[in-house]
Amino acid sequence: MHRIHASPDLQTLFRRLFIATLIGVLAALAVALFRHAMYSLEWLLLGDDNRSLVNAAACLPWWRRALTPALGGLAAGALLWGWQRYTRQRPHAPTDYMEALETEEGRFDYPASLVKSAASLLVVASGSAIGREGAMILLASLAAALFARRFAPASECKQWIACGAAAGMASAYHAPLAGSLFIAEILFGFLMLASLGPVVVAAVVSLLVTQLLSGDTAPLYSVHLSAAPDARDYALMLLTGLLAGLCGPALIWLMAGCHALFLRLRLSLPLQLALGGAIVGGLSIITPTVWGNGYSVVQHSLLAPPLFSLIAGVYICKLLAVLASSGSGAPGGVFTPTLFLGMATGMLFARIWGIWLPGGDAMVLLMGLTGMATLLAATTHAPIMSTLMICEMTGQYALLPGLLIACVVASALSQTLRSDSIYRQHIAERR
Numbered sequence: 001m002h003r004i005h006a007s008p009d010l011q012t013l014f015r016r017l018f019i020a021t022l023i024g025v026l027a028a029l030a031v032a033l034f035r036h037a038m039y040s041l042e043w044l045l046l047g048d049d050n051r052s053l054v055n056a057a058a059c060l061p062w063w064r065r066a067l068t069p070a071l072g073g074l075a076a077g078a079l080l081w082g083w084q085r086y087t088r089q090r091p092h093a094p095t096d097y098m099e100a101l102e103t104e105e106g107r108f109d110y111p112a113s114l115v116k117s118a119a120s121l122l123v124v125a126s127g128s129a130i131g132r133e134g135a136m137i138l139l140a141s142l143a144a145a146l147f148a149r150r151f152a153p154a155s156e157c158k159q160w161i162a163c164g165a166a167a168g169m170a171s172a173y174h175a176p177l178a179g180s181l182f183i184a185e186i187l188f189g190f191l192m193l194a195s196l197g198p199v200v201v202a203a204v205v206s207l208l209v210t211q212l213l214s215g216d217t218a219p220l221y222s223v224h225l226s227a228a229p230d231a232r233d234y235a236l237m238l239l240t241g242l243l244a245g246l247c248g249p250a251l252i253w254l255m256a257g258c259h260a261l262f263l264r265l266r267l268s269l270p271l272q273l274a275l276g277g278a279i280v281g282g283l284s285i286i287t288p289t290v291w292g293n294g295y296s297v298v299q300h301s302l303l304a305p306p307l308f309s310l311i312a313g314v315y316i317c318k319l320l321a322v323l324a325s326s327g328s329g330a331p332g333g334v335f336t337p338t339l340f341l342g343m344a345t346g347m348l349f350a351r352i353w354g355i356w357l358p359g360g361d362a363m364v365l366l367m368g369l370t371g372m373a374t375l376l377a378a379t380t381h382a383p384i385m386s387t388l389m390i391c392e393m394t395g396q397y398a399l400l401p402g403l404l405i406a407c408v409v410a411s412a413l414s415q416t417l418r419s420d421s422i423y424r425q426h427i428a429e430r431r
Contacts, residue, residue, distance in 0.1 A: 013197075019152060020163050020198035024205025026147060027140035027167030031206075032213050034121065034136050041125035045072075053127055053292035057284055065127075065288060066281035072126020073277030073330060076119035077270030080331070083115045084269070097141035097165045098423060106158035108145050113138060120331040123273065127291035129280050129321035133172040134333025140168025140206070159198065166199045167206035174210070174220045175392035176203035181385040219395040223302050223369065226362050228398045233366055234405075236353065240346050240370045241377075241406030245413025247345055248378025252422050255334070258327030269329070276328025280321045289314050290321035293332075294340030298372075301343060302394075305364040308351040315344040334422065338379055339372045346371020369394065373403045378414035379422040383407035 043049050045068065048056035057065050094100040095113045120135035144164025148157050162183045169179035180200045211217050229237065262272055283290045289297045297314065306314075322337045350367035354360065369390055377386035387403045390396070 016156075016159075016198045017201050019148075019160065020201040021205050023144045023147060023160055023163045024167045024202040025209050026143040027164050027202065028171045028206040028209035028213065030139040030143045031136045031168055031171040031210065034117070034132070034139055037121055038125050038132060041121060045125060052296045054289050054296045057127060057288035057291040060288075062285050065284045065291075066278070069123075069127040069277035069280040069284070069291070070274045071277070072123050072128060073273035073275070073328065074270050075126075076122040076331065077268070077273035079115060079119045079122065080273075081269040083112065087112065095138075097138060097161055100141070100145065100161055101158050105154060106145070106161050108142060108161075110142065110146065113142050116331050117142075123277070123325070123330045124293075124332055126277065127280060127284065128277055128325045128330050128332070129290055129292065129294070129318065129337060130325040130330045130332030131293045131334055131336040132332060133169070133293070133335055135331065136172045137165055137168035137333070140171065141165045144202075163199050163202035167202040170203035171206040171210040173389065173393055174207060175389050176200070176207045178385050178389035178392050179203040181388055182382065184385075220393040221299055221302055223365070223394040223396055225365065225396055225398070229366060229402050232357070233363070234402045236350075236363070236367060237370045237402040237406045238409060240349055240367050241374045241409040242413060243349055244342065244345065244371060244374035244378045244406075244410040246417070248375055248410065248414040249418035251338070251341065251375070251379060252418060252420070254323055255326050255422070258323045259329070262327050262329065273328050273330055276324045276330055279324035279328075283317045283321050283324075287314055287317050290317050293336040294318060295336055298340050298343055301347065302365065302368065305347060305361045305368065308348065311344055311347050311351070315341070315348065318344070335376075338376055338422075342371040342373070342375030343368045344371070345375060366399075369396065369399060370403060370406055374406050374410035377407035378410040381411050381415055381421040383411040386411075 039051055042051070042053065042056065046056045046060065048059065050056070060068070092109055092112065094103060094107070095109050095116050100106050100108050117135045117139055120132070123130060124132040124135070141161050141164040144160045144167070145157065148160035152160055166179040166183045169182055170176040173179065180196065180203045183199050184196060262276070265272070267275065280290055301311070318340060322334065322341070326334055346367040346369070347364050349371070350364040354363060357363065373386045373390040376389065377383040380386065383404070386407045387400060390403060391400050
């Protein structure tokens with residue numbers, strides 16, 4: 001149990017809220033910078049300006065579709081390898097916001113973090129099945145850390161890094177409440193309740209600035225549910241939560257096993273990332289949907305739920321692509337790929353139930369959304385964040401009670417089977 005800090009005085013409270021507001025603006029600008037750099041690089045590499053890697057891959061000849069992720073991985077690996085060689089003799093600090101929050105003073109290796117973000121930009125823009133949002137949140141945290149280092153007391157540095165991470169997630173996913181709870185649930189050991197107010201302010205401001213810059217106030221995913229869930233739907237959502245509670249530990253185990261397998265090959269970092277990209281490229285010959293983090297495929301599936309055979313084929317290929325990208329060490333996140341895998345798991349489960357139960361596409365859509373939330377809860381061990389994330393990203397707040405119960409069940413079962421979450425696993429691997 002963590003001790004709750006005493007409430008700060010009024011002057012300190014207003015100062016913290018003002019700094020949180022500025023960090024929210026900085027985080028939104030950092031995310032926008034990465035997003036525009038990514039779109040520009042996609043246009044340069046692929047000659048495509050529709051901002052969809054899947055569509056870009058579909059328009060390429062098969063040999064370019066196979067080769068591009070491998071070359072992107074090779075370039076990113078060479079960049080990281082060269083930086084490691086260049087800085088071999090100097091001390092290192094964390095390059096990830098979670099690791100920084102575990103240090104005594106919340107320090108970053110700022111140049112190394114920027115190089116890591118640049119490498120992530122290369123693999124993301126070249127089609128690797130890794131999340132772009134990880135680098136966005138890292139840059140937002142980095143901007144917050146740089147600002148705090150200059151204008152805030154050193155004792156508060158970790159609080160502002162947490163604000164930057166929440167603001168980055170809010171900007172990337174249009175989900176300020178879930179972004180705040182991501183910090184509260186996953187990083188609670190480093191963040192006390194008295195610090196939650198500035199985190200929420202930073203997240204909301206970041207979203208507002210992002211909407212102002214893009215002119216888009218719609219939820220991240222467009223979903224049309226015909227009716228609120230009934231008793232049968234709640235039962236199916238609970239069953240989906242149980243399934244996700246089994247699949248979550250299995251996914252973490254597969255990612256860890258693939259990473260260990262890549263390390264056993266003893267390849268140099270450029271060749272290791274190139275191999276991961278080559279696997280994604282080979283899979284993209286079968287289906288171009290393996291390119292990217294899965295956002296466009298999720299959106300298309302939520303608008304027109306696919307048949308069992310189609311979603312099963314895409315699911316298998318995408319799972320292999322995600323394992324290849326994350327296992328090779330490609331810099332980026334696994335948050336959005338997990339959403340795709342969860343959606344596919346839920347939809348496959350619904351198609352099986354559809355043999356006996358009526359409901360058609362409406363049931364498939366409902367269980368797809370439930371699968372997104374519950375697999376996220378099972379892999380992060382953060383059920384409240386996962387529930388709010390799906391509600392905020394889709395605008396379907398009527399699902400909140402059922403999703404909350406299903407996510408709690410998924411998280412509890414997952415923790416029973418495997419104590420470490422996907423984030424703790426990644427931190428342990430980096431060490």
